Amino acid sequence: MDQLVLEGGRPLTGVVPVSGAKNAALPVLAACLLTEAPVVLERVPALQDVHTQLSLLRHLGVGASWQDDEVVALSAAALAEPVAPYELVRTMRASFLVLGPLLARCGHAEVSLPGGCAIGARPVDQHLVGLQRLGVALEVVGGYVRARAPRGLRGARIVMNQVTVGGTEHLLMAAACARGHTVLENAAEEPEVVDLARFLRRLGARIEGEGTARIEIEGVEHLEGGRFAILPDRIEAASYLLAGAATRGRVTVQGVVPAHLGAVLDKLEEAGARVDVEAEAVTVALEDRPRPVSLRTAPYPGFPTDVQAQFMALACLATGVSRVRETVFENRFMHVPELARFGAQISLEDARSAVVTGVPKLVGAPVMATDLRASFSLVIAALAAEGESIIDRLYHMDRGYAAMTEKLRGLGAQVARRKAPPG
Ligand code: UD1
8 A cells, every 4th residue: 555755845836737526537437338329528637536437437338548638439239248346336426427428328227326435325315306206216225226117217306304515416417418497506617517418418418507506408309419628627626736735835835726716715815825816727825824713614605525624734843722523424524633743733523523723733643544634634744744655555645646656746745655664
C-alpha cells in the first residue's frame, strides 16, 4: 500500500490545473449505456473511481478505450447480460447508477447494492422508489436489486423525500428514455446534475429545469451519440485553494467555473483570505493566520459536504473558535482524530457538530486516510504543519484526486509517494 511523505511548513504558491469532475464523470459514464451510438468524452479524470466505472461498463458489454490522457471513447451498441456484480459495485456508490440505464435498454437488470466511503448509512431508497414510480418492479435478494420493466419505463411525477444527488441523476437518466413526461420535484441542484442533463441533451434527450428543484423530462425513444467535455472539478479546486490558504500561500486554480465555488470562496473571504476571480480561474492568498469561521454543510448552492474536512483543516489554525456542522451525512467526522494527531484541538458536540479551537501551529505526524475527501484534509494539515508527516492508505485519495503528488509539487510542496514499509 502506498503512503505519502510530506515536509510541511512552506507556503504553497503557483497555478494548479483542475481536472474534470469525478462526480460528473461517473454518472455521465453510466448514461452512456442509454445509447447504441458512439460517445466520446473529454476531460475525463484518470482516477481509480473512473477506472472502476469503466470496468463495470466493459463487464456490461460496453466498448471503452482511452484515446488520449483525458479522452475516452465508448460504444454500448450491444450489451451483455445486464448484471452488475458485487465485486464491481462494492467500492463505489456511483456504480449503482447503471441500474436505470440498463432497465431502459434491456427491460430488466440485476445490480448489487452499492458500497463507497463509510460516511453514513447512505441508502438508495429514493432511487428505488423513483424507479418504481417509473414502472419498475423490483425486489432485493441477497444484496442485489432485481428489477424488471416488462412494459418499458413510463413517465411519472416523482417527489423525492430528500435531496439526493445520485438519486436525481439516476431518475434523470431513466426518465430520459421513458415513455411520456416526468417531473422530478425536490431535485438536487448540484452542477454535476446539470452536467449530466447537458450531456443527455447532447444525445437528444428533452430536459428542462436542471439546476433547479424541479426538472421536467419528455422521454424520447432513443438517444444519439455525441462528444462531450466533463465539467471541471469544483471539489478538487476548493481543496487546492484551502491548501494554499492553510499554508499562508497564494494558489490559483486554473480551468474552473468560479460560480460553482461560491459558498467556499465566501467562507475563505470570511477567514481573511484575498480572493480574486477571473473568467476561468480563482486565486486565493492568505498571509496571516485565518480568522475563525463557522459553517454548516448543505446541498448546493450551500457549503459542500465534500469540502467540510478540508475547511476544518484550515480552521485548526484559526485565531479563535470555529463551529462546523455536517447536515448531509451522519458520520463524516472520521478525520477529526487524525487531525488531532497534528496537534489540532477539535471536540465533537455530537455526531454532526464539531468545535474547532484554533492553535498557532500544527506539528507533523504519521496519520491514516479514512475516506476520500477527508484524506485531503490530512494533506492540508501536513502541508501547514512543521516537520515531516506520513499519510497512510493513499488509495482513498487515488479515488478522487488526479495526479495529486505532481500537482502539489507544482505548487512547491515537498512531497513524495512511496510504498509503505512492511509491518
Ligand atoms: C454524491 C457525491 C458525494 C457527495 C454527495 C453529497 C457522487 C459520485 N458522489 O453522493 O461526493 O458527498 O453527493 O453532495 O456524486 N440518501 C437517502 N436515500 C437515498 C439517497 C440518499 O437517504 O436514496 C441520503 C444519503 O444517505 C445522504 C444524503 O441523502 O445522507 C445525500 O446523499 P446523496 O446526495 O445521494 O449523495 P451521493 O449521490 O451518494
